[in-house]
Amino acid sequence: MGDEFPKEYDVIVVGTGMTESILAAAASRVGKRVLHLDSNEYYGGLWASFNFEGLQQWVGDCQKPKDETECKADPQLADGESAIKMRVLNPPTATNVKEQWHVPEAVESSGDDAKKAWSQEEVKKLYRKFNIDLAPKLLYSRGALVELLISSNIARYTEFRNVTRVVTWHEGKLTPVPCSRADVFATQNITVVEKRMLMNLLQECTEYEGNPEKLKKHENQSFLDFLKDKQLTDNLIHYVLYAIAMSTEETPCIEGMSRTQKFLLSLGRYGNTPFLWPMYGSGEIPQAFCRLCAVFGGLYHLKRGAEALIVGSDNTLKAIHSDRENLKSNYLVMGLDYAPDSFLPEESPGISRGVFLIDSSILAADKEHLTLLEFPPDESSGPVTIVEVGSLTNACPQGLYMVHMTTKQKGSAEEDLMSVAKKLMNFPGETDESKPNLVWSMFFNMKDTSTCDLGANTPTNLFLTSGPDLDLDFDFAIKQAKEIFSKMYPEDEFLPRAPDPEEIILDDDDEDKQKQPEEKASEEPQE
């Protein structure tokens, strides 16, 4: 590649998180010159997935003390321009990070025990078999991301597995929730009359918009009261409220119905639950968008960030300074985790995360399941979203399961999640045979910047993008990307379908090539 590194772009994107990657792909797809940088040596930023060793490094980075040292950059400035210098080290992306082993460093192999006794040594040895998500998320089968992946033809870079069961915590134990027609038919946990009531209710929720008058009646009602009015049994109310609508006692009726509808509309497209899980972890998704960006000519550079931002007197961004060069751009898109302090919103809520390795499933079954558990709120914790993945997802080695917990931050992640974790698994010393044994755990807190006003302190042509939000799916990131894209390029289509390889004409002498086999073929039938 003898070409010199280009100095001018339509869009420079700093950070390879979800929103940034979608924007990079969208701009590149409509022919814009895109440069995509990330000072990390991995893709995904706050959305990344790591193998076990990569995660250790990330934990190490997070535990480094905050360093305010600015970059030594000394960019050339034109009249009226000023430089905002960036810090050498980005502030840690997670706080309250606590990683802990719950098994001995090594165990002597005790032969053919039914349940394998894991050791730290053994888990570390299998480090490449892990894909541990910072921001685990699911896709609704008819949700915004699935539709976008299909319509843009990015789906061919991705692979998914179905979530195979939805589980809830009810009356002190885990129970699978019948949510599809097949589940309702097969379950023995509810009576036939309950089956009918449940199906009737679900039907009503899928069609609720068609009946505005009826809707009015429920306007000021909570979803819980609505369900009670239907004279549903406690069982059913619990299933619908917590597991299907993923709501709380306070959720308004209309919102509960719409959440139920969203759940139901995604059923049956790819399987018996509405959800898909990205193979190799959620970190694959931003990378798929990056790949499309690159296919359409976007330039990529990892381990390279912006050292300074050059802003004109009209409060527009002119260029970034990176690796001793000024790179001009019409627009700059920047992940919040890279932004200088002066751009940041003052306060933002937080997310509490827990990751657990266990030696069997939280609800053992005769086959490996991919489980979603929306843990209902109680006195000690808010609702906790739990996803359990097994080796079939390539997220962890065979014989282990990985449990992801996500909830709104109140205290530290450990404080927020410990009570739920204790209910589901054996901590060292506990020997409840119905529960899995904990092998390793990690807690951390992240910021939830999805609700912040990110445009308040920035130059007009610089767009900040937020990190992962609390929602189960990726819809927020897509919405954000679309909004920013339409501000940059209101005339252009957002991610039109990319052609398949066979639709692309690679050579001008393409037609000559086609003639040859044709002549050959025409000889045969004559004999």
Add this chain to the structure above:
Amino acid sequence: MHGRLKVRTTEQEQAIKRKEREQKVKAYKAAMGRIMKIRGNVELNDEMLILTREVLQRNPDIYTLWNIRREIFLSFKKEKSDEEMGKLVDNEVKLTENCLMNNQKSYCAWHHRGWVLDLHPEPKWTRELALCTEFLKQDERNFHCWDYLRLAAAKSGFSPLKQFELSDEKIKDNFSNYSAWHYRSKLLPLTHPDPEGNALIEPRQHSYELGQVESAAYTDPNDSSAWFYQRWLLGRDCSVAQRQPPKPLLCWLGPHKAIVSFSKHSRLAPQLFVDGQTVEGEWMMESKYVWVLKHKIGNVDLIKKAEVVTEGGRLELQPSSIGLVAVVAEDSQEHNQVVMDTLKGQLKNCKLLLTLTPDCRWTYLTAVFLMQAIDVRLFHGETMEFLDKLIQLDPLRAGHYDDLRSKYVMEFKLSLMEGSFGVQESVSLSQCHLSSLYHFNQLALVREMCRKLDLSHNCLVTLDSMPGLPALEWLDLSDNELTKEPGRVDKNLRNANLTALKSLSVQDNPCSDLLDIEDLLQTLSFK
């Protein structure tokens, strides 16, 4: 570098596709021409196999080509060694597999596979089972595959219980599956026979199966597959009554004729003994339920003892005003108490289901069948009401429901005549919503004796099922829908053997003006 990709236009794509199609047609025509030319030429068998293979792989539904291959394989069978034959059949099986990959519903390919495998010296039918399981995974409703599975299971000795489990699994995946339910009905008598021998299926399993149906019905009452299965479970095929021989309900001995009518289809002719002697003559099966004997006894008053012997028991005839008669009230307990309780339970379920989800036609229809099976008289009013409801819910099948109504009205009337039936000289079926005439065949004696028949104010369109009524003197057909299609009604009347008819009314019918009553009466009596 940022240049747009060159993509083929739809016109270019179409041109390519057209070319491909043309080439296919050309190759197909050439191959078929050659095949027909060398057909029957044993020397060229090898070439033939290659040619037909090529074509079949593209289109497995050309049965002629499979037949040609079959001819060749039959000749191979005579000349080849076992080892050679095994190899040839293995290849052939592989060919069908390729074809099935292209088209999973190819009748020819499935059939050929089963056929050719039988020529294998050591056919591996268990492998076929695995193939079926694989195909059913892709489409659990592929009835071709279910069919083949039955074959493979029979040939390989696959245990019925295992097959039963497979059907269980498929129904759990998706209970809208006629094939899987049907398969169960074939397996149950093998896997769960009634040890007492009273029924086809062990009672506990039978009620479990009904529970499955119930579960399906309550999950989705609009899905018909389970309802059909239920009809089989509750039907005669499954019940105790089926195992008992047909019972004679009525015997009559007149001067020239004897009639025996049965509770159900009787395949064996009865025997008539008069004063210890078998009465000579040929018994004719007049309908499924009725046997008739023409004899030459003449005066029956002199007979001391007359007896009818049938497969279902013997009856002694008693003198009456119309000859010798034996009447047995049809056992309304045709179903034993257990079955009756089951039916009543199912009816209760249906009615409950109707309160939860009204307006489901399958529930109504099932309730109608159940009510008819339980007590024709008790439920007559409700049956009529439900049929009205069905016509309203499902107007496309109104004719079918009207027909059912006609049948049930006749059954109701029959039940009222019970005990005296046979000796009625005047029958009124006026204002009964009849659209067709049912069960006259069972009314053997009514037909012999009936002198007055009132069918006025009904909806009869034709008299196609009009029985022979040799004693009939007075027939009222006024206010019906009798067709003006020329000759239709005349012909019906002529076929009904109305030699004694003196009065006929056809007023208020579309055909009223077309019929010359006097003329008709005259020709009828001359016949």
